[in-house]
Amino acid sequence: MLASGRHQDIFVDSVYTTMAVCVAVIGKDNSPLYIGGIGNDTSTDNELSRQWLVHTALDALEERLTTTNNNTSGSNSNTTRTDMRDLYLGLLYSTDTHKIYGYVTNTRIKLVLVTSSTSPSGSNIRDAEVRTALRRLHALYADAICNPFHLPGDQITSQKFDKQVKNLMLNNV
Amino acid sequence: MRSSVSYILSHAPGESVMSHPDYSQHAQHHACLLVLVKGIGGMLKNFNKLWDRIQKVNNIKVTDSAGQVRDIWVRYVRDYPVENNDWGDFQTHRRLLGLITLSKFTNQVELNEVCRVHESLKVKYINTLYDSRAFMFGPVSNMKKPEQEPENYSLFEDDKVFRDGSTSDKTSMPSEQSDSLSSSESFPHSVSSNASCPVQEENFTTPSNFKTHAMFYGENDPVPDLEQNVADLINSLFWVVESKRLERSREKLEKVSLLLAPFEKKDFVGLDMESRNNKKRCMGRVTKNLADLTLQAGLVAESLSLYHNSAEILKSVNDWLWLAAAKEGLCAASAILLYPNLRNSEPLQRNASLQECSPNKTKSLSLFHPNMEPFRKYKTTSSSPLRSSKASSPVNPPSELTPSSSDSVESSSRQSETDNCDTESLASSSDIEYQSQKSFLSPDLPSIPRQPPSQLQNQYLLNGEDIAEKYRKAIIHYSKYQNAGIIETEACFKAARIAVEQNNSLHASSFLQNVIFINLTLSEQEKIQRFDTLAELYKEIGFLRKAAFCQRLAATRQVSPNNPNPDWQRCYYLMLDSFPGHKLSLDPNYVIQHQVGWPALQIQLLQELVVAARRMGNPALATRHMTFLLQTMWPHLSRQEHRDLAIQLQALSAQCEGGPVPLVLPTGAVVPPASLSHVPQCSSFTPRPPPPPRAPHLVKLKTQQGPFIFTPIHFGTLERKAKKDEGKMEYLWVEDDICEVQMKLTNPLPFELKVSNMRLLTSGIVFESIPETIILAPDTPTTVNLHGTPKEVGELQILGYSTHTLGVKSNCRLKTMPMPNKFPALYTIEVIPSLPTITIETTVSSAGSMSLSSLENVGSTTNITLHNGESTECYMKITNTSNVTIEYLDIAIQSNMDSQLQSKIFQYSNGDIQAQLPIAPNETATINMKLYGEADFLDLGGVGGENLFPNSLTSNYPSRVGSPVPNTQTSLPTQSSNPQTSLSSGLMPNRTSGSFRSTNSHTTSWSAPISVMPPSRGRQIETQVIIRYSGGAGKEMHCRQSTLQINLELLPSVSITHWDVLPAEIPSQLYLVLDVTNLTSEEMDFHYAPSKHILIESKESCRIPVPLDRCPFNATSNKTDDDLLESKSLSTGTSSNSLELMCSEHITNNVDLRWHLLQSDINGKASVKGITLSQAMMDIVRMSPLNWEVSVNKQCIKPQDEYSCSAGECLSLGVAVWNHLTRPLHKLCLSVQFYQDYNNGVLCYKLDNRVATAGSNKVVLSTLAESAKAYHECTVVFLTPGEYKIDIQCSTTEPILDDVIIRDPDNQPIIQPCTGEVSHVWRFIPPVAISVTD
Structure with missing residues (x-):
């Protein structure tokens, strides 16, 4: 990985070539509402490891949320900017094999998208693409919870949602 | 953060590479x-x-x-x-x-x-x-x-x-x-x-x-x-x-030699060292070296500029490695100046919690400072400008000054510092003050390096943001060299620690994240250490999940196959430490209640933890964690997983049984007990009241409060408050008595589950629980009863139950029961002192064969058959089967009869019962109860039939006037209930319940009909004999109650269909003539007088005369029955009713009718209770108030005598009247009338031409005093022969009232002609018969 000589910086938008391998919807109390993943179910890529990845990203996600809030309360000059705050939080952290992006809705539902750094396709995923994908995911989520039989806070079991999310992940390849 | 320029000057590994990272390094260590x-x-x-x-x-x-x-x-x-x-x-x-x-x-x-x-x-x-x-x-x-x-x-x-x-x-x-x-x-x-x-x-x-x-x-x-x-x-x-x-x-900068990092040695071989570039390189490196030394030598401020200079030089020659080092040095020096806390609290700063501890706590001791006094003097003088600049008084003793100045430095540098820290340092400064007075150690306490403000404003001093930025750049530069990997790692940690100090979590996390990307060839142990340190730092910035992730990685590394010497113990503790990050707690109740975290990860972690605990040789912990896993993660596990984990748990607990005791780890951590409340699942849990015979009752029944039994309106908050006490049971349990809790258990596992040693968990008083073992089939709800005995008096709290299943002992408490079953936190039951228990054995004497023993106080039934008028005895043998003496025993009878009839049928002596008390344990007492087949023997001969009047023997009057007495009684309340109903409904017009009361009053009257049931039919009487008994300490309050059912069947024996009265031969007597019917199927011997009896065939009727004394006039009805009183009060102004009752009673009391069934040898009685008499009959029954003495020709006439005379003979008829009443009579009219009786029911009073009388045949006595005598005489001459009769009668117009006593002062008998209406007539009976012959 290091031999490829990539330039890494958290604060610089990354231009990495991955496909989304996992998408997670996390409730405002940080409980998992939906975790969907595609890809080969090898030992490193299975459901459990995806959960580890997303779970570990929550720290950074929350920290980023609190700092955003602090900024809002701290300086008035920033108020207008933070009010129009982008729901997209950008890259949360990355590991040897994955990159984790975050997105928070106004109701504090967290959407997490995991892309693989070791994608064989090698096609680049731009930050904008991730952003678009997460926005679409947000829309899908909103559609899913429009179901009058869905209780907010429950796990999302909708098959349609699952299918659409899987599509979304594949389209991003 | 890593550099994209890769390893410009690095060689393949294997050279002298620093290979042992020191993860604990801090920036201040520079x-x-x-x-x-x-x-x-x-x-x-x-x-x-x-x-x-x-x-x-x-x-x-x-x-x-x-x-x-x-x-x-x-x-x-x-x-x-x-x-x-x-x-x-x-x-x-x-x-x-x-x-x-x-x-x-x-x-x-x-x-x-x-x-x-x-x-x-x-x-x-x-x-x-x-x-x-x-x-x-x-x-x-x-x-x-x-x-x-x-x-x-x-x-x-x-x-x-x-x-x-x-x-x-x-x-x-x-x-x-x-x-x-x-x-x-x-x-x-x-x-x-x-x-x-x-x-x-x-x-x-x-x-x-x-x-x-x-x-x-x-x-x-x-x-x-x-x-x-x-x-x-x-x-x-x-x-x-x-x-x-x-x-x-x-040193002269031009002549310095090149300083080299260990791996660089080969790089510069053969290079032209004299080139301008290399000269600068040498200069830069030497300057950097000098800066390091300066920093070490305590000249932090000076080092700043040196670092800056060296960085400038090195940058120009692209010496990235040393440039990075110079930048790092600059950062370190700046951090030291900005954050004095870093180095001061460092020795104690073992973990994050102590981070905020005051710098003053680490004191350097005085005795290591030579020239202490001069130094102090110097310090005070030299630092005075500083102090004045900080606007603090120069007269302050240094000990006080120093902490405050350190505070200001601190607060200026760390804006994010909380108030907590300030108070902490304030407290410690006062502490120091205190010490300064006590010992002279204090002067050297200040160890905080205080830099003059000029130094703090050093132009090269980096601010917080810059430090992070410079460090980032340094790390990027380091990353260009593979051999500097460890330097880079350490730099990352150092930078992260500074970021922690700055409270900038995101920076810290980005530095820490970078550590993972550094590719180092490390030993397994060092890798673990790396994760460990990462976890520690993540924890410090509050990234608990990250920390947990790293800890878990470290834990898995500890035991990975690559690790030559796996350490399960450390693995275990690392996993245990990662609990907070996974939002897990060791306390299962907390986890169940809060249900946070990601179940899939928690399950994984717990499973690994179980393995680690087992492998490290602590099966108790393994069992505990497996129990915890099953208990807390139950809802998130599939059925298959339930089964697998249960089997695993069984295997684990085979090595070490799980118990409900906290386990203490060598680290001091306590693993609280975990209970299996899902295996088996409890869907209901209810304490049961004691079975009815053993249930305690209040000795004194609660008096009804208020007139209303039910009201839909709840007044005030009293009742609502009472409802809140959910777990409080309404019933009582008794000490030393077996009590029961009913549970419904389901085995959720797909195999048969043995649950042994099930007990109740209680608190409060001592409770002895009886262990229970059950085997539960899969998925079948089973009802289980747990028993126990309270051993003390007081309040018992039932908290739950304990089980032993799958090798784990669990205490399942109700308050921690998993959803969805909602139980109260505990059930509270009042336990009262122990009460005795009894068995009752019933024997009926006459039947002899009827002996039913009631075991275990279960209400038993005794069936008795009696003929009307028959009596028998029933013996109840009460055995005290408990260890408590029975000191109180009370019998009450409840039946569908009215209380009066009931008391006549069931007769027992309360005194006799009380005399047998107390009944010691295992002793017996016998209660003798007499049963009498009380019945109304008077039969109307078909209710409502036409034949209301029996064949009257002599009288024209019906033997029964109006309705029979009992009927009158029943009709009376009915009549009177109407005004009551209207009254009550008038009082509360809105209440539908208003009629309840009056309905209650009806019920007594409705229950009456059984008493008037015609004797010709059999009656079933269901009676409960309620025996209330008590003893021991609680006898004042509570008692037990046993119920004995007696079914009494009353068979008809005789009935009296008609009756009449006849005057007897002697005026003091009369005959009561009765038509008696034998209603039995046997021949009956009917005794009606002391020496007289008659045999009556089955279903036959006989007429019998019963000789009776006449009712004495002054046998005043002093013994007033309730019936009498009632009727008297209701009868308005007429004395007839009370008189009739008196007569009726007289007859009832004096008539002694007995019957004997010859075949079955049954004796019985009959009575004419309730007999009704007409006015005429009453006059016969009653002793006349006036005593007659009739004489003809001065000869006294005896009753039944016939007097003969010849026609034309003059007879002198004398009539003397004595008043036998207790009062004088007024306006008496005495009359003598002659008539002829044709003996066909026709009386002829028209004797104008046959009888001549001299003297008045009618006199009026105005007053006849008591015991006084009036005499009247007249002469009569019968003109024609024939049979004549003389009707001598005395009438009064004055109503005769027993109660009203009219006294007249004038005692003289005055005979006045009777003019008024006749209201009462006394006759001389029988009438004098005179046969006149020629």
Whole structure:
């Protein structure tokens, strides 16, 4: 990985070539509402490891949320900017094999998208693409919870949602 | 963060690469002198104590030759790899400068060995070591210092230049020594003096090649001068460093040699060192080196500019590695200045929780500071500008000033610092004040390096943001060199720690994240350590999930197959530590209640934890965690997983059974018990009231409060409050009595589950629970009853139940029961003192065969058949089967009869029962109850039939006037209930319940019909004999109640269909003529008078005359029955009713009718109770109030006598009347009338031409006083022969009232003609019959 000589910086938008391998919807109390993943179910890529990845990203996600809030309360000059705050939080952290992006809705539902750094396709995923994908995911989520039989806070079991999310992940390849 | 330019100048690995990362490094360590502390030889008992003491000496102040105070910091390490030492040129703080050995020896051989080891250590670090100390602990306490040669500094020739300085310091020490030693709190002076002039006891000599400054002590000596010696060492080290610095600073920049990092050595071979580029490179590196030394020598501010300069130079020649080092140095120096907390609290800063602790808590001791007083003076004078600039009063004592100034520095640097910290430091400053008055240790307490404001505003000083930025750049530069991986790693950690100090979590996390990308060839142990340190730092910034992730990785590394020596114990503890990050707690109830975290991960972690616990050889923990896993994660597990985990748990618990006790780990952590409340699942749990015969009742029934039994309106909050007490049971349990709780259990596992030793969990009073073992089939709800016996009186709380299943003992408490079953937290049941129990055995005497024993107080039934009028006895044998004496026994009878009839059928003596009390345990008492077949024998001969009037024998009047008495009685309440109903409904027009009361009053009247049921039919009477009994301590309040059912069947025997009265031969008697019907199927012998009886065939009727005395007139109805009273009060103004009743009663009491069934030999009685009499009958029944004496021709006439005379004969008829009443009679009209009786029911009074009378045949007596006599005489002549009768009667117009006594003062009998209406007539019976012959 290091031999490829990539330039890494958290604060610089990354231009990495991955496909989304996992998408997670996390409730405002940080409980998992939906975790969907595609890809080969090898030992490193299975459901459990995806959960580890997303779970570990929550720290950074929350920290980023609190700092955003602090900024809002701290300086008035920033108020207008933070009010129009982008729901997209950008890259949360990355590991040897994955990159984790975050997105928070106004109701504090967290959407997490995991892309693989070791994608064989090698096609680049731009930050904008991730952003678009997460926005679409947000829309899908909103559609899913429009179901009058869905209780907010429950796990999302909708098959349609699952299918659409899987599509979304594949389209991003 | 890593550099994209890859390894510009690096070589393949395998060269001299620093391979042992030091994860615990901090930025402030750049300014520290590195000293190795090693224990050699035998293990010292108090090594750790000494190590701690040494560590506290981490900061001394030295006044340099220019009079400036230098703040020197020391870092002590226990171990230091030599390879790292090689990087000393690159970063001078990596050089090991000092060596302290703590060694133990017991004899000369060991001493020699210890000395050898010490020397070999010196050789090991020979390249960098400046000075060393050896603390030798010998066998005896007062060791004589062995002879030894003076210390040799031959290794460092250049030191000698500065020996003067150091020795001058040393020489100044003794002057202070006495002072400081006496001030050292606990060490007695004698010991130190002994140490200095030890008594010669044993002679140990150090080997000749041992050339170290060695101190000798006994092993248990307090070592008072340890700190002193260490400080001494540091002092000497400082001067060496200072000399190096000065030397370096005086070098000509053009002529310096190139400093190299270890791996760079080959890179510069053959390069032109004279090129301009390389010159600059040399200059830059040397400047950087000088900056390092300056920093170490305590001149932080100076180092800043040097670092800056070197960075400028190095940048121009693209010397990335050294540029990075220079930048890092700049950051470190800035951080030291900005965050003095970093270094002050460092020695205590073992974990994050102590981070905020006040810097003042780490005090450097006074005695290590030579020239303390001058120094203080200097400090106060020199720092006065500072103080004035900080606007604090210069008269403040320094001890007070210092903390406050440190506060201001702190607050200026750390805006995010909480108030908590301020108060903390405030508190500690006051603490210091207090100490300053007490001891003179205080002056040297301030150890906070205070930089003059000019230094703080140093142009090169980086602010917080810049430090992070510069560090980032440095790390990027480092990352270009593969061989600098460890330097980079350490830099990351250092940067992260600064970010932690800055409270910038995101920066810290990005630095930490970078660590993972650094590709290092590390040993497994070092990798684990890396994750461990990462976890620790993540924890500090609150990234608990990250920390948990790293800890879990570290844990898995501990036992990975790559690890040559797996350590399950450490793996276990690492996993345990990662609990908070997974939002897990060791307390299962907490986890169940909060249900946070990600179940899939938690399950994984717990499963791994179980494995780790098992592998580390603690099956108890493994069982506990597996139980925890099953209990807490139950809803998130599939059925298959339930099964698998249950089987695993069974296997684990086979090794060590799980119990409901907390497990304490060696670390002190407590693993609370985990209970399996899902296996089996409990869907209901209800304590049961005692079975009815054993249920306690209140002795005194609660009086009804208020007139309303039910109201839909709830007044006030009283009742609502009462409802809140959910777990409070309404019923009572009895001490020493078996009590029951009913549960419904389901086995959720797909195999048969054995649950043994199920008990109830209680608190409050002592409760003995009876263990229960059950086997539950899969998925079938089973009802289980748990029993127990309360052993005390008071309140019993049922908290839950305990089980033993799958090898785990669990205490399942109701309050922690899993959803969705909602149980109250506990059930509270009042336990009352023990009460006796009884068995009742019933025997009926007459039948003999009827003997039913009621076992175990179960209400039993006794069936008895009686004929009307028959009586029998029933014996109830009560046996006390408990250990409590029965002291109270009460019998009540409840039936569908009215109470009056009931008391006639069931007769028992209460006194007899009470006399048998108390009944001791296992004793018996017998209650004798008489049963009588009470019935109304008078039959109307078909209710509502036409034949209301029996064949009257003599009278025209019906024998029964109106309705029979009981009917009148029943009709009366009905009539009177109407106004009642309207009254009550008028009172509460809205209440539908208003009629309840009146309905109740109806019921008594409705129950009456059974008493008037015609005797010709059999009756079923269901009766409950309620036996209430009690004893023991609680007898005042509670009793038990046994119910005995008696079904009484009353068969008809005789009935009296018609009756009449006839006057008897003597005026004082009469005949009651009865038509008696035998309703039985047997022949009956009917006794109706003492000597008279008659046989009546089955279903036959007979007429019998019963001779009776007439009812005495003045037999006043003093014994007033309730019936009488009632009827009397209701009868308005007429005396007839009461009189009739009196007569009826007279008859009832005097008629003694007995019957005997010949075949079945049954005796019985009959009565004419309730007989009704007409007015005429009453006159016969009653003794006349007037006594007659009728005489014809002065001859008294006897009843039934026939008097004969001839026609025309003059007869003198005398009538005398005595008043037998107790009062005078008024307006009496006495009349004599003659008539002829044709004996066909026709009486002829028209005798005008047949009888002639002389004298009045009618006189009126105005008053006849009591016991007075009136006499009237007349003469009569019968003109024609025939049968004549004389009707002599006395009538009154005055109503006769028994109650009204009219007294007339005039007692004279006055005969007045009767004019008024006749209201009552007394006749002389029988009428005088005179047969007149020719």
